[in-house]
Amino acid sequence: MTPLAIGIDLGTSGARAVAMTQAFDIAAQGASALSDHGADARDPAVWWRAVETALEQVLMAVEPYSVRAIAVDGTSGTLLPVDADGTPLARPLMYSDKVEDEGLLARIAPVIARDSGAHGATSGLAKALVFQGVPGVAKVLHQADWIAGRLSGRFDTTDENNALKTGYDPVAARWPEWIAATGLRPELLPRVVAPGTPVGTIAPTMAQRFGLARNVAIVAGTTDGCASFIATGASEPGDGVTVLGSTLTLKLLCDQPVFAPEFGIYSHRINGLWLAGGASNTGGRVLAQYFTGAEIARLSDEIGHEDETGLDYYPLLGPGERFPVMDPALQPRLEPRPASDAAFLKGMLEGIAAIEKRGYDRLADLGAPALRSVRSVGGGAGNVAWTAIRQRRLGVPFLPAHSEQAAAGAARLALKGLEHSREPA
Known part of the structure; x- marks a missing residue:
């Protein structure tokens, strides 16, 4: 057997x-x-x-x-x-x-x-x-x-x-x-x-x-x-897992512990290494405030992801952010809004990708290793346009998650x- x-x-x-x-x-x-x-x-x-x-x-x-x-x-x-x-x-x-x-x-x-x-x-x-x-x-x-x-x-x-x-x-x-x-x-x-x-x-x-x-x-x-992190198969320092759910959560495997209570960052010991991470207030729930799931899927198919919109968005539902910056008064930035819904969605996806990049950079500033790979899980992981935007921002290999369970x-x-x-x- x-x-x-x-x-x-x-x-x-x-x-x-x-x-x-x-x-x-x-x-x-x-x-x-x-x-x-x-x-x-x-x-x-x-x-x-x-x-x-x-x-x-x-x-x-x-x-x-x-x-x-x-x-x-x-x-x-x-x-x-x-x-x-x-x-x-x-x-x-x-x-x-x-x-x-x-x-x-x-x-x-x-x-x-x-x-x-x-x-x-x-x-x-x-x-x-x-x-x-x-x-x-x-x-x-x-x-x-x-x-x-x-x-x-x-x-x-x-x-x-x-x-x-x-x-x-x-x-x-x-x-x-x-x-x-x-x-x-x-x-x-x-x-x-x-x-x-x-x-x-x-x-x-x-x-x-x-x-x-x-x-x-x-x-x-x-x-x-x-357990969800371990399930993905990430196993080396610098392996990151991005959870694209209602909020944006980043987890990074490290060769030394990282503690930053001001950002809600603590380190778990896993298989002889350390797991650190942070959670932003941005994420899918902001997208859902403006578009249904069907609309996001349709508009994503219309997005040309080779170029940038130039929009400097910080998508939030309301004031306040915890990571990668700690600012209870940080205001959402979602203007100007283009006439095209596809362009507006693309700007938000670019904004969330920029926060993701800044989050991994913040972890590195706090002593974590530089990001070497990313596995993506959560509802947004299957969005092809968003993945292309994120790949361009992060500049590291995107690897498949072995499991999300x-x-x-x-x-x-x-x-x-x-x-x-x-x-x-």
Whole structure:
């Protein structure tokens, strides 16, 4: 049997799973919406039922005994308190939830290291401090930790990427001493390992439940954002991934960490390298303010992309930008508007491409390597005219993304766990 690894992605609306060969080919995939399993998307029982269904779909399409490893990714910053047996003790606080205790936030803000990802009301650290008051709490876990714990029976481990927003120091590779000064009891924090590290084997009950071998490795996963990057196949310093979604997000693989809290830039450690990135307020939602998807497709076919319009646009929906410049008062620039809708669209696409170029340059100014290649994902990646405009601006090879599925990135980490398990002691 061809050995397989399974990656599980638990996102905001559902769970996905893929089985992957050692050549990174996807052998099977499954998906299940949270809404199919209950009305409350915050209920961990709903998360688990969605994961079960997605995993079952994959295992129906492959030989279950060929599966050697499983890894899980989840939404960054989603936490829940559990008892010693892993039973949830309170409703989770999701990635976008804010801690409303202003006194708590004001008390811990001066203690947190400047470059830490734990700043802010949505941080994992703030949520952990809320949860430590729950009676009977033994550990505060991230979403991916809990799902992996259901598979392994261990509820005591997390990965470096999920731990970042809870205060973990990825450079020193430890929970920092200042954590105790916030008032958080250190024993509530899970141990931290690198993504792709085997953390145990599947629990006997789960092996029987899914028809898997009893020696399947459960491997440390990552956040959904990091998993999506890994899935593209980018693997060398200078490899960039541009997400052309409702907003413009840039991610760049680096040989050293880059931290710039003023731009919302932190670094995740991945496969011995560092992943840094930034997010602009420009993107597809600005285009959607003026044109429908069908109109964008039609007008894009009319664009001659060999020349420039000369329009100096900075497309935003309203005032304020966070990256590649931090300026809460920055005004949108979308004038003058040409008589031709095609020219207007082209000017906006050029403006977003210019912001993309400036963003990668900003990362380089902060210590990241120069951009050497780009993989494009998201809804705008298939726009041929926009791609030509971006290629001219960036001047680097555009490479195909191996996959856009976060579950595929988790599967790559599961494969890495298999490599670890074969290393000599």
